[in-house]
Amino acid sequence: MSKRQGAGGSSDGTVITGQPEIDGARLQSIFLDCSDMVFHTFQTNSRLSAVCIFCVGLCDAERIERQVLKPLAETEGGSPTVSSTQLVYTLQEASQAILDGFALLLMEGESNGTIYALSKNIGRTTEEPAAESTVRGPRDGFTESLESNLALLRMRLKIASFKSKTITMGTYTNTKVTLAFVEGLISPELVQEVERRLSRLKIDYVLESHSIEEGIVDERFSPFPQMLATERPDVVVSNLLEGRFVILVDGTPFSLVAPITLSSMLQSPEDYYQNIYISIAIRWMRYIFYIMSLLLPSFYVAITTFHQEMIPTVLLLSIARAREEIPFPALVEALIMEVSFEALREAGVRLPKQIGSAVSIVGALIIGQAATTAGIVSAPMIIIVALTGIASFMVPRYSASISTRLLRFPIMLLAGTLGLTGIILAIILLVIHLSSLRSFGTPYLSPIAPTSAGKLKDVWWRSIPWSKSR
Amino acid sequence: MKTKGIKYSLAFFLSLLCGLLLSGCWDRNEINDLAIVLATGIDYSHQKVELTAQIFIPRKSGSVSSTGSSESSPSGVTMIRTAEGSTIAEALNRLQRKVSREMFWGHCEVVVISEQAGKQGLREYLDFLLRYPQFREHAYVFTSGGEAKEVLALLDPLERSSAESLREMANLGLGSRVTLLELAQSIASPSGSAILSRMLISPADPGQKKLATTPYAKGISLFKDGYYVKTALEPVSVGVLLLSNELNNFIMPIELPQVKGAFSIRMNKVKTKLTPSIVNGTWGMGVHIESEGEVVLNTTNYDLANPVMLSKVEEAWLNRFKELAEQALQLAQKDLSADIYKFADQFRRYNAGIWKKNQENWLTIYRNMEVEITGNVIITDTGKSIEPQGIPHQASN
Structure with a gap:
């Protein structure tokens, strides 16, 4: 995961002090008037004060209770049982992690916070794509969740050379955008070029992949599409295997495939x-x-x-x-x-x-x-x-x-x-x-x-x- | 500064586009503004050329019948307009003055020239029809025994228009099928002659309107050096068609000597091949007729399953062919001295050098030319029945 940055609040580089009361209060001032933030202050079994902060809609509250709070509060020297954890050191990092759907735990005496990936699965499950139906062929389509979309691709490409790089875009939305390709099939210059174009793109919000498409294509005023928008993983995979790359955007089922040609636009995966x-x-x-x-x-x-x-x-x-x-x-x-x-x-x-x-x-x-x-x-x-x-x-x-x-x-x-x-x-x-x-x-x-x-x-x-x- | 430049160039581009597009609009011709000419007729009377156009009336045929106007002609989708002039171009000019829409000759697929007009020579008409941009050079050309405009005025009950029925007849191979271009080429060729199907008007069925009838092919008009000379009627016209390689769709009665009754043979394939030869300065032409046919009628008492009988019929058939060919040759060589069957073209192709030297006295050579007629005819089929049908007291065998 790349470095967390962005405008996720009025934050600065303030480091975490190790005193949950002070850090908690600072975070509370950042998230002032954010009704969906939960600040749970408690004492662990070993009498240490702690605060757990998370966004109520994005995190699975039940799992936080069971896997984080319960072991800490009930068992002597107990620790949370969560597989995916990460340490954060500044308040800025911490606040961004909370906004991304992680649960933050600050413990007395620890000059870092721990974030737990306990996000709740919101959104729909995989369905047949509405815009690209098929008689014969796979019927699963991308959803709005980037992780599950990436999983759909990984399900079909069980090789280590299938690479994906994620960055966040959009000053306000902080949307995750993943560039995926198969190493060895795609030319490295192309990957570099796409990364260059993506990094140069300054954009306020990303609600749909088209805003990215418009920003990075060669000729944005052409009536012809220069990237293929598809919500079918099998289409993406077949394109990846032909040496193309795909850009997946969190929050939309439409992924972008390029480089494409006119003839490929007229070919159906079917x-x-x-x-x-x-x-x-x-x-x-x-x-x-x-x-x-x-x-x-x-x-x-x-x-x-x-x-x-x-x-x-x-x-x-x-x-x-x-x-x-x-x-x-x-x-x-x-x-x-x-x-x-x-x-x-x-x-x-x-x-x-x-x-x-x-x-x-x-x-x-x-x-x-x-x-x-x-x-x-x-x-x-x-x-x-x-x-x-x-x-x-x-x-x-x-x-x-x-x-x-x-x-x-x-x-x-x-x-x-x-x-x-x-x-x-x-x-x-x-x-x-x-x-x-x-x-x-x-x-x-x-x-x-x-x-x-x-x-x-x-x-x-x-x-x-x-x-x-x- | 930059946006100003873009604005100017945009304005320039737009004005250019307007100029380009609007000027194009003026050449626009909606179908509603056209008088679509389906057939052209050329007559000649009182020292004037009469040009007749058969014009399509684009009314919905369904709506005509719904108004209940049963008095209208059977199909009623064409009308004719005639204008005369000292030349055909002048006639065309006057004709346009009589029609409210712009006359469109691009779909004129039939040209009918009356024999009367043909007597004045086809040159003027051909030049005009091949020069005026809209005419089709593959329009079929016919002659008419009477006036051409009468043929065009017919409202064929079967076809959409009489032009259509003429075209269909040509396609069926009734008579000769000659297009405008072929006619011009044939007149320009060394032989300088041409044949055209001659159209007459069959009388209307009793109780029907006078115009509700069909033109029909009867005879062949013969042209020599671009001028109409004679009409060949049956049986000579059959020979003319045979030698011109245009005999199609024909059923011919064959009689055997000392046999009561006759056979009729439908020809599926008739091919005539001309083989020129110059031996010791003597010009000769070999005419070879190849034909296949089937018996469709047998009024004799003979059984065609008998191969001897069959070969006798074939022999009689070939003799009939030879007879017809000789009649046709007699007409062309002796009576008209017109090279209708394009012997000259054959000789020029055969030996251009000798042809060039003798071009001057070609007609004398032609008139005295020996023509040898050979042939090979086969009866491929005797129809559905083998033995003669309908003979009383024969079923018991």
Whole structure:
């Protein structure tokens, strides 16, 4: 455990005197008006005065009584029976330890305090991750507790070279942040670089791992995610074994994995848990639909407003018939539909589950049925928007799918004003951006550009796990 | 200072973007603003070119029927507009003046040229159709015995439009299937001739509206040096198609000498191969016909399970082919002296040097050319039945 420091109270470097009354009073003045602090003053069996200080919500009071207070008070020369103990020498250290959920014991005649790890398990137990569900594969997900998350990883990586380093971040929250990696697989420079970036990051509070992600990525104003946020330990482990690192943050189930590439964002861990042919087919479908989720409405708008000769005749006639009564240009129609679809989606996500389904039913009725019957939106446009929606749901990483959700709109505007030229323009700009983007030094488009033939196999097809071990 | 620079560059970028995007908007063409032309017709009367466009009416066909207007035509999804001019371009210009939406020719998949217009030469039309940006060069070209606009005016009860029925007929291989580009190439080729399917209008069913009917293919229009010269009707047209390698979907009756009744053979494959030869300065052409077919009708009393009988039928079939080919050759060589079957192309490919030297008097060579017709036909199948069916008192055998 690294050195304890931070702004955990109005503390100074005052050392512990060895007189529990004085030290206790000093700590009491630090924790003035902290109703959750317990100061228990008592006498041990050998007539020494002692004080035990802990935070009532974070510590297991029953265990403190049984394992610390009872042996001291009842047995002659008795000592607490706690496995994990540590000594603190200054009041600052002591107060920080209390805030971290340790129980502090100050004894008469001892110029140090002892802290006992008797924290209570608060928060939930391991559950199936809500954002990344799977048909086949491990069903445990990270929780809000850093220790148990680390344990989930350790459970899968029973090797000593799986290393983890913890620091605290956030001036107010003092959140524990753990950097974990597998020594020997990851390049040491990368670890150094991450540690450098983490140490440089000055941040007031860390409530979710995204605030750290934003602080340490290479290009924070890119719409594309440069770190993979996942709450599945098996995903993290497979990434660790590919030489990546993970950042676990206390208080959130979402861990951050980097460096990542665009192609890895489009690969689901489930690809490796299924028959290889099916995985390859599904993977390709995902690539196609990812592009569709970005370009399909724009393509429709461009072709119907600028390049009618490109549509097969029969299809054009159907579209013409469907569009005849529509009062809006195709671009406006597409924007209306896409915006309302996004609104519907956002509403469905934020609402409680029970109401969420109602919203989706109402939305489907209004957007689908009523809008076409009223002649406001044409039926082909509904199909396009629905397909785009489905396509964006096919992307396994939420953070990757929201970037296309956003980019769709400017591309649509370009398509509506410049036609296919506009789409090509958008694609060129996107490719320029993507090829200049790096995630912790790794080119975002690798292994496609720059090409590395060996790694391309896992992009076009799917690698087989046993072929990796030489 | 720095933020000011960013602000300026942002403003500059935004104005650039607006300029770029808004100028693009002006070229926008919503589908609702287009008059989609499905077929083009070219007529010629009173020294003027008449251009006809078949335009798609994008009304929902469902809503038409729900209003109960049964008086409307069976499909009622197309209309025609005609304009005339001294040139086809002028006619097009005038035609646009008659239509409220911008005419869009990008989906015109059928061009119908009346034989009357063909007599004036195809050059002007071909140049226009291949030069005007919107026309498709793989549009099918037909001729019409009557006026082209009458063919386009039809409202086919079966298909979406008469353009669609013409296109489908071409795809089925009824008559010759010639695209605009092929037509131009064939006229530009050394032979300088072309054949086009000729369309007539079948009379409407009794009780139906006059327009509720279908065009049908009857005969072949022959073009020499870009000018219409003659219409070949059956049976000569069959020979013309045979020699042009365009005979598809055909059932042919075969009669045997001294046999009552006939066989009908459906051809599954007909291929004609031209083999030019120049021996001692004598130009000759070998025509080899390969065909496979199955018997679909047998009104004779003979059993086709008998191989001798089968080979007799095959022989008669080949003779019929030869007869048809000779008729067609007679028409092309002697009557029209038009190189319809592109012998010239074959000779140029065969020996370009000699061809170049004799290019001047090609027509004389052509008129007197010996053509040897050979063939190989096979009956692959005698249909579902072996022995003749429907003969009284035969079941007991």
